[in-house]
Amino acid sequence: xxxxxxxxxxxxxxxxxxxxxxxxxxxRVTFGMIVGVPLLQIVMFGxxxxxxxxNIATVVQDLANSSMSREFIAQLRATQxxxxxxxxxxxAELDRLMREGRASVGVVIPRDFExxxxxxxxxxxxIVVDGSQPSLAAIAAGIAQTxxxxxxxxxxxxxxKRMAPRRxxxxxxxxxxxxxxxxxxxxxxxxxxxxxxxxxxxGAIVRERERGNLELLIATPLGRLELMVGKLLPYVGIGxxxxxxxxxxGSALFNVPVVGGLLSLYAATLVFIAASLGLGLFVSTLAQxxxxxxxxxxxxxxxxxxxxxxxxxxxxxxxAAQWIAELLPLTHFNVIIRGVxxxxxxxxxxxxxxxxxxxxxxxxxxxxxxxxxxxxx
Amino acid sequence: MxxxxxxxxxxxxxxxxxxxxxDKVAVDHIDLDIPSGRIYGFLGPNGSGKSxxxxxxxxxxxxxxxxxxxFGLSVVKDAEAIRRRLGYMPQKFSLWEDLTTDENLQFIxxxxxxxxxxxxxxxxxxxxxxxxxxxRQRAGTMSGGQKQRLALAAAxxxxxxxxxxxxxxxxxxxxxxxxxxERLFELAExxxxxxxxxxxxxxxxxxxxxxxxxxxxxxAEGTPRALMESVDADIFEIEGADGSEAPRVIRELPWVHGxxxxxxxxxxxxxxxxxxxxxxxxxxxxxxxxDARIERTDASLEDVFVVxxxxxxxGD
Numbered sequence: 001x002x003x004x005x006x007x008x009x010x011x012x013x014x015x016x017x018x019x020x021x022x023x024x025x026x027x028r029v030t031f032g033m034i035v036g037v038p039l040l041q042i043v044m045f046g047x048x049x050x051x052x053x054x055n056i057a058t059v060v061q062d063l064a065n066s067s068m069s070r071e072f073i074a075q076l077r078a079t080q081x082x083x084x085x086x087x088x089x090x091x092a093e094l095d096r097l098m099r100e101g102r103a104s105v106g107v108v109i110p111r112d113f114e115x116x117x118x119x120x121x122x123x124x125x126x127i128v129v130d131g132s133q134p135s136l137a138a139i140a141a142g143i144a145q146t147x148x149x150x151x152x153x154x155x156x157x158x159x160x161k162r163m164a165p166r167r168x169x170x171x172x173x174x175x176x177x178x179x180x181x182x183x184x185x186x187x188x189x190x191x192x193x194x195x196x197x198x199x200x201x202x203g204a205i206v207r208e209r210e211r212g213n214l215e216l217l218i219a220t221p222l223g224r225l226e227l228m229v230g231k232l233l234p235y236v237g238i239g240x241x242x243x244x245x246x247x248x249x250g251s252a253l254f255n256v257p258v259v260g261g262l263l264s265l266y267a268a269t270l271v272f273i274a275a276s277l278g279l280g281l282f283v284s285t286l287a288q289x290x291x292x293x294x295x296x297x298x299x300x301x302x303x304x305x306x307x308x309x310x311x312x313x314x315x316x317x318x319x320a321a322q323w324i325a326e327l328l329p330l331t332h333f334n335v336i337i338r339g340v341x342x343x344x345x346x347x348x349x350x351x352x353x354x355x356x357x358x359x360x361x362x363x364x365x366x367x368x369x370x371x372x373x374x375x376x377x
Numbered sequence: 378m379x380x381x382x383x384x385x386x387x388x389x390x391x392x393x394x395x396x397x398x399x400d401k402v403a404v405d406h407i408d409l410d411i412p413s414g415r416i417y418g419f420l421g422p423n424g425s426g427k428s429x430x431x432x433x434x435x436x437x438x439x440x441x442x443x444x445x446x447x448f449g450l451s452v453v454k455d456a457e458a459i460r461r462r463l464g465y466m467p468q469k470f471s472l473w474e475d476l477t478t479d480e481n482l483q484f485i486x487x488x489x490x491x492x493x494x495x496x497x498x499x500x501x502x503x504x505x506x507x508x509x510x511x512x513r514q515r516a517g518t519m520s521g522g523q524k525q526r527l528a529l530a531a532a533x534x535x536x537x538x539x540x541x542x543x544x545x546x547x548x549x550x551x552x553x554x555x556x557x558x559e560r561l562f563e564l565a566e567x568x569x570x571x572x573x574x575x576x577x578x579x580x581x582x583x584x585x586x587x588x589x590x591x592x593x594x595x596x597a598e599g600t601p602r603a604l605m606e607s608v609d610a611d612i613f614e615i616e617g618a619d620g621s622e623a624p625r626v627i628r629e630l631p632w633v634h635g636x637x638x639x640x641x642x643x644x645x646x647x648x649x650x651x652x653x654x655x656x657x658x659x660x661x662x663x664x665x666x667x668d669a670r671i672e673r674t675d676a677s678l679e680d681v682f683v684v685x686x687x688x689x690x691x692g693d
Contacts, residue, residue, distance in 0.1 A: 008490040011487050011490060012487060012488055012490070014487070015483075015484050015487030015488060018484075019473065019476065019480075019484050022475070022476060022480060023473065023475050023476070026475045027475070211473075211474070212467065212469040212470070212471050213471050213472070213473060215437070215467045215469070215471050216465065216467055216471035216472065216531075217471075218437050219435050219437060219460060219463070219465035219467075220460060220485070220488040220489060221457065221460050221461050221488065221489060221490070222488050374436070374437065374456070375436070375437050375438060375439065376432060376437050376438055377438055377439060
């Protein structure tokens, strides 16, 4: 009985998915959007975007550990551009923190810091920058301009002289040429997917209502979860097609690499697609007409684009904005996709973000199912 | 269809069934006992509460008050169980216009989990409802009659014991309506209970049982014949008074329920309590210089409708 009930459930779910695919393939405008929107956006965003930030999560590796090196770190803090989150003695630890995206800037103070300051040939400090994030490269250049006061003799800052900026070396990790497209394209996967996925599904339930199909649908034994998941499935496929399209165009037009594994990339994208679709379905249960659904979808899109770290680095935003950003799937996906595509992170490195996306999906789907009553009132 | 065995039973009962939308009372404390295996009609004008009642019976609107049972199951608590045994055809065409006949029927078959040779059942439905030539045609491109045949085929595909049809023939030509009713009688013959709402008198007259609904209330109930025989009015047909004056002066009589012009004849509904109604009419017309021929005749369903809805208004 239980298995036959499950088989019936699966059959209804499949029937809904197949119907959705059929309708979609006959709707030329929507079909065109599937391919047109990503192409348009990647070309549009692929060129020209510039940013400015503060409070970058930073890891400090102070090998000198002298009063002068501590002084230098204090001065760096005072600029407010960086926020020292971690201090470490090991290079491996610094690499790990950077790869996991927990720190975007690394400050390496060599053992012979003092001696280097005196010498004119070697840089005294090395700044390591996560080049996969937009605008951080520019920040690093700013840090390099930080004047370093060097004490001579007794008394604080007595007779201090400014250190030449070139004594700080900036090394950009993951995106050595500092090309914006390399930073933008991975994030663009998330932006395009959340735009199309939320838009498509936000209309899914409303459309049935508007066209009068819902009245028949709710008179049948079709379950609410069967309807929701069945509606969602075809768009998962569409999302993966769009992802592939962006990767190909990104590689062909902007030489954007995929450093990490493709499997990790698609697995993470799959989770993100599902989360976005969940959000779309939730919107669909709020709206009474397709027009309302469209507007609501747009309302969810703006914070996604502005707060997710796509436009401005997460660390530079006010705390309240960060709270909102935490609720957006795109925020977490941006961390994942930059990690996987540019820093060669594997799924194991980004599981907290994956977990948050999964929770988001379950919550959204749960609310959508709970809100959708098989009734007209 | 297993309905034949219980054709003497009651398929639907409703007690004090009520539905309000805000301040507006759409269905006002309705009582119903609808026998199984019969065609039962809801006759009433638009906005009288027919659709709302049907929607409550298939569980998609909650009653504001009162309760109803279908096959002894509560329409509130057991809605899912009822849905499996019920076919519903909404007033508006509700299949998918961008899907073909076969695709629509296959989808419905999957939703109801039809077992066995589904292809054969769909083929059977196509044959019964004359859809063979429309197999690969999208529903959106069909005529009103074709859509309606497809909708009925879909609503009956899972052989439901109860069929709820909400004004099924409102967008259909007369020949299609005749064919449609033939199918309904076949279904009832096979044991299905059919509840159909309509505002056509000729359709209502074909039902086994009938409830006349006005302003959310059942104002008359019974077989069409019993309703016509027990109408609380005498019906007169007047010939030779087809000007505009005669209907006007007749309407002014306090015991006249209604005057309808039918070509050259006038149809007058007079209160039963009035003695010598024919003589009084003749005298009235004579005073206005009209020499008319007056004849008593049998009540039609329309007369029943006019009288019962009028009495309802007076009661308010």
